[in-house]
Amino acid sequence: MAFRLRLTPRDSSFYGMFTAAAENLxxxxxxxxxxxxxxxxxxxxxxxxxxxxxxxxxxxHAIFRQVNSxxxxxxxxxxxxxxxxxxxxxxxxxEAAADLVLLTHLxxxxxxxxxxxALLQRCAIVTAESMPRLRSMKDLADYWxxxxxxxxxADKLYRRLLSRLYSGEFDALEILKxxxxxDQLEEAADAFEHVxxxxxxxxxxxx
Amino acid sequence: MAFRLRLTPRDSSFYGMFTAAAENLxxxxxxxxxxxxxxxxxxxxxxxxxxxxxxxxxxxHAIFRQVNSxxxxxxxxxxxxxxxxxxxxxxxxxEAAADLVLLTHLxxxxxxxxxxxALLQRCAIVTAESMPRLRSMKDLADYWxxxxxxxxxADKLYRRLLSRLYSGEFDALEILKxxxxxDQLEEAADAFEHVxxxxxxxxxxxx
Amino acid sequence: MAFRLRLTPRDSSFYGMFTAAAENLxxxxxxxxxxxxxxxxxxxxxxxxxxxxxxxxxxxHAIFRQVNSxxxxxxxxxxxxxxxxxxxxxxxxxEAAADLVLLTHLxxxxxxxxxxxALLQRCAIVTAESMPRLRSMKDLADYWxxxxxxxxxADKLYRRLLSRLYSGEFDALEILKxxxxxDQLEEAADAFEHVxxxxxxxxxxxx
Numbered sequence: 001m002a003f004r005l006r007l008t009p010r011d012s013s014f015y016g017m018f019t020a021a022a023e024n025l026x027x028x029x030x031x032x033x034x035x036x037x038x039x040x041x042x043x044x045x046x047x048x049x050x051x052x053x054x055x056x057x058x059x060x061h062a063i064f065r066q067v068n069s070x071x072x073x074x075x076x077x078x079x080x081x082x083x084x085x086x087x088x089x090x091x092x093x094x095e096a097a098a099d100l101v102l103l104t105h106l107x108x109x110x111x112x113x114x115x116x117x118a119l120l121q122r123c124a125i126v127t128a129e130s131m132p133r134l135r136s137m138k139d140l141a142d143y144w145x146x147x148x149x150x151x152x153x154a155d156k157l158y159r160r161l162l163s164r165l166y167s168g169e170f171d172a173l174e175i176l177k178x179x180x181x182x183d184q185l186e187e188a189a190d191a192f193e194h195v196x197x198x199x200x201x202x203x204x205x206x207x
Numbered sequence: 208m209a210f211r212l213r214l215t216p217r218d219s220s221f222y223g224m225f226t227a228a229a230e231n232l233x234x235x236x237x238x239x240x241x242x243x244x245x246x247x248x249x250x251x252x253x254x255x256x257x258x259x260x261x262x263x264x265x266x267x268h269a270i271f272r273q274v275n276s277x278x279x280x281x282x283x284x285x286x287x288x289x290x291x292x293x294x295x296x297x298x299x300x301x302e303a304a305a306d307l308v309l310l311t312h313l314x315x316x317x318x319x320x321x322x323x324x325a326l327l328q329r330c331a332i333v334t335a336e337s338m339p340r341l342r343s344m345k346d347l348a349d350y351w352x353x354x355x356x357x358x359x360x361a362d363k364l365y366r367r368l369l370s371r372l373y374s375g376e377f378d379a380l381e382i383l384k385x386x387x388x389x390d391q392l393e394e395a396a397d398a399f400e401h402v403x404x405x406x407x408x409x410x411x412x413x414x
Numbered sequence: 415m416a417f418r419l420r421l422t423p424r425d426s427s428f429y430g431m432f433t434a435a436a437e438n439l440x441x442x443x444x445x446x447x448x449x450x451x452x453x454x455x456x457x458x459x460x461x462x463x464x465x466x467x468x469x470x471x472x473x474x475h476a477i478f479r480q481v482n483s484x485x486x487x488x489x490x491x492x493x494x495x496x497x498x499x500x501x502x503x504x505x506x507x508x509e510a511a512a513d514l515v516l517l518t519h520l521x522x523x524x525x526x527x528x529x530x531x532a533l534l535q536r537c538a539i540v541t542a543e544s545m546p547r548l549r550s551m552k553d554l555a556d557y558w559x560x561x562x563x564x565x566x567x568a569d570k571l572y573r574r575l576l577s578r579l580y581s582g583e584f585d586a587l588e589i590l591k592x593x594x595x596x597d598q599l600e601e602a603a604d605a606f607e608h609v610x611x612x613x614x615x616x617x618x619x620x621x
């Protein structure tokens with residue numbers, strides 16, 4: 001609120017690194033959106049997600065190295081590590097969801113899964129928009145409130161999907177396969193919420 | 208140990224907020240206890256658990272807002288956030304367990320599930336009793352030792368339940384459904400232990 | 415990097431306690447290796463793992479007590495608690511995996527499970543080797559990079575196992591049982607990675 005003098009120059013490149021990581025998640029959720037609806041391109045799309053996930057790993061480790069080599073960091077070192085790890089967890093869950101569809105040989109997916117992915121796309125967009133705001137620490141509450149809201153939506157949708165899975169329409173083996181995928185999508189939503197929690201922690205310390 | 212002068216007034220309303228959140232868990236585990244044993248009232252009891260869970264969400268966010276607006280907090284801001292989040296996680300798991308029973312259309316539940324819920328009731332009671340003691344930081348070790356003990360009991364019980372599920376008495380579909388519920392009850396026990404871990408962390412920092 | 419004067423004597427017994435806990439994990443993963451391959455000795459080996467797990471619980475609580483009674487600790491109290499907890503989580507998952515094999519009455523296990531356990535053995539060895547290095551804070555990056563690599567391997571192996579489980583070779587009930595065990599082994603690998611993350615956090619704060 002009040003004017004504050006920054007006595008030490010702060011390494012600002014972290015903002016760019018977090019923004020890039022979150023923008024990768026926008027790309028990943030878009031690919032996953034296509035993957036869910038398209039049958040024929042699944043192998044190719046899963047391959048691109050795998051590449052994105054590798055790129056994400058590199059980016060995460062670049063952030064870790066930067067933490068180690070920076071004399072001053074814009075926020076607590078452990079929060080930087082946590083934020084990078086949680087963004088990486090989102091990517092891991094997205095890539096795993098696609099891979100599990102392939103390795104369980106699932107065909108057409110329930111419509112609720114397309115809706116799960118649409119929520120993940122929203123989460124990715126608001127996350128990517130919020131990362132540059134870490135610099136000013138302004139308007140971050142809007143972001144984490146929106147992610148919490150989206151995660152609540154995702155929870156409800158996940159329950160609706162479970163309800164359908166156990167409705168009698170599917171046999172035990174199909175339920176098992178579909179649950180593998182649904183659980184990863186749910187994990188991706190949870191991981192987006194964890195990212196928001198870290199941002200909230202950073203903002204709380206700064207306030 | 209030694210006499211310590213408090214130089215700053217500390218905002219004490221957090222104690223009341225945590226106590227209220229933990230008392231909500233006592234109510235929730237009592238409702239879940241009825242839910243497990245009664246067939247006819249399940250829809251109504253699940254509805255009341257849903258209302259409690261919403262109230263819990265409000266309470267959690269009230270704590271978050273309080274953290275942001277308080278100039279001085281009685282313990283580290285991030286521990287307050289963690290404690291509120293973990294208490295919320297317990298409520299979420301309890302509400303989810305009841306909802307999953309309804310949406311998988313389960314009838315009579317194995318006796319072991321009633322025992323799981325009885326352990327959760329004990330966890331809720333000792334947690335609610337300990338929250339006011341955060342003010343004095345006295346006798347908290349008794350609380351977390353007891354919760355660790357109860358969580359160990361819950362683990363053993365969960366294994367006994369799994370052993371029964373795989374005994375040949377149930378088919379794959381029934382096992383899947385019962386496991387959905389059992390896993391949520393186990394998650395609630397784990398979340399109680401996480402609450403105790405946060406309290407331990409707070410006490411360790413204070414000591 | 416630079417020469418640093420230690421103004422306070424630091425309690426060094428934590429290094430020994432962490433090393434002992436990690437060496438217990440080397441023993442546990444060795445027992446699990448035998449367990450996976452031998453049929454006839456499973457009851458006995460599971461009993462020995464149960465004893466080790468109890469010993470691990472004692473060791474964890476000894477570390478917690480030491481944190482409380484030490485005036486000065488070699489690194490942040492909450493990181494000591496986190497490190498002890500995560501080492502304990504590895505042991506819990508290993509013991510659970512063996513117990514689940516017994517209580518689901520599984521016979522010969524897929525070769526991929528033996529490979530999962532071999533990776534856990536590697537994780538345990540590099541973890542036990544790194545613990546004494548917490549004293550000097552030297553060469554720890556090698557350790558956590560190696561654990562991250564092993565955990566990536568474990569992820570790939572887990573996926574390969576899932577792919578086999580859903581290949582049509584197994585029925586739904588067998589898949590359920592095998593997944594219980596595979597998930598615990600995967601959890602053990604994740605827990606080793608969490609140990610490495612705590613070590614990384616400690617090293618980052620120290621740097």
